[in-house]
Amino acid sequence: MAETHVLFVEDDDVIREATTLALERDGFKVTAVPEGLAGLAAFRERHPDLALLDVMVPGLDGVSLCRRIRDESMVPVIMLSARADAIDVVLGLEAGADDYVTKPFDGAVLTARIRAVLRRFSQASTAAADQAEAGVMSFGDVELDPDAMEVRRGGEPVALTPTEMRLLLEFSAAPGSVLSRDRLLERVWDYGWGGDTRVVDVHVQRLRAKIGQDRIETVRGFGYKLRG
Template sequence: MTSLLLVEDDAVIRTSVGRALERYGYRVSTAADGLGGLEAALAGGHDLLLLDVMLPGLDGISLCRRVRESSQVPILLLSARGDGLDVVAGLEGGADDYVVKPVDLPVLVARIRSLLRRAAVAQPSPASGQAGAVLTFGELSVDTGALEVRRAGRRVELTPTELRLLLEFAAHPGIVLERATLLRTVWDYGWDGDSRVVDLCVQRLRKKIGAGRIETVRGFGYKLTTT
C-alpha cells in the first residue's frame, strides 16, 4: 500500500484530509509540526510527503530543504491561496508541485497520482540497464535504461520530477519545448497549470547538470543544447 506523510498543524484539516486519502486506498501517517514532520520524513518508509507551508517549529519550506539534503522522495506543498512567494520558495527548495488550500480533494489526489507515476518512472526495471540507450550531450550523459545521469563521469542525483523533465528534453534534443507542453508531458496537467513549476524545476535542474545545458528561448520555452 502506498504510504503518505501528511504534515499539517491544523487538526481539522489534518484529520479530514488524512481520512479522505485513506478512503482512496493510501496509508496516511501524520505530524502536527515541522520538527515532528522532519523526524518522520527522515525515518523513511514514505512514498510521498504532503507538507503544509505554515508550520510551527520548522516551516514547510525549511522542512522541504532539510529533506532534500538526503532524500529524493516526492514532495507536494499545501499552500494558502495567494501565497505566491511561499510557492516559489518551496519549489526552489525542492518541492515537486503544490496544491492550494482549502484543499480540493480530486485535485489533490490527481497531483498525488501524477507524482507517484513520475517516481515509478524514475525506478529502472531489472532488465532496463540492457534495454536503454545512453545519450550524450557534451559532458552530460543520460542512460535511459538504467535511468542514471552523469556529468563529467560523476553521477547526478535527481528527484523523480527532475529526471522526468531531463528525459523529456533528452528525447527532443535541440528542439524548443513550450512550458504548456512540459506541464502536460511531465506534470500530467490536463489543464493550464502554473508555469512557475516548470521554470523553477528547470532552474534546479540547471544547477545539477550545468547552467548552459538547458537554454531559454525567450517567449517560447526551453531546449536542451547538444554540444
C-alpha cells in the same frame, strides 16, 4: 498491493483531520502530525511513499522540512500553501518539492495531484527504458545513461530527483527542439489540465544548476530546448 503511505504535516486541526479522513477514504495510509520536527521524526521512522507538507507549520517550517527530507531521500514531496503567493511557491519548489497545492483545496483535486506525482515517479523508469536503445547520450560534458538512470557531468555523477530526471529525459528525447511549458507540464507532471508554469520554470532552473546553465536554452515566448 500495499497501501500508499502519505506523511501529512499540517498544524490546523480541522484541515489535518478532514484531509486525513478524505485521503484514507481514497485508499491511502496516512501519518498526520501537527508540526515540522515531529514530521521529520515520522519521516525517518515511517519511510512514507510521499510527503504532504504545509508551508507554515511550527517547529520546523514546511520549506525547511522539505530541504531536510530532500537531503536524505528522493521521495516525492507536495507543498501546501494557504495562498498562491509566488514566494511561497518558489521557495517550496526550490527546496526540492515536486508540486504544490493551494489551500483551500478540493479533496478530489488533492488526490488527483498526489496520484499524478506518484504515477510519474513510477513511470520514470519506463521513460528511461524507452530511450535505453539509444545507449549513453552526450550533450556537451553531460552524459545521460537512460538504462542505468545515471547522469554524469565532466565524468562526475550528478544526483537528480526523479522529477528532474523525467524532465531531462523529455528534453533528451528531442534535443534541439523547443518544448513548451504546457507540453512539459503534460508530459513530465502528468497534468491533463492547465497548471502553473512556475513549476516548470523552477525545475528547469534546478536542472540547469546541476548540468550547466547553458545546457538548456530559454526560447522566449515559446519554452525551452536542450542544446547538444
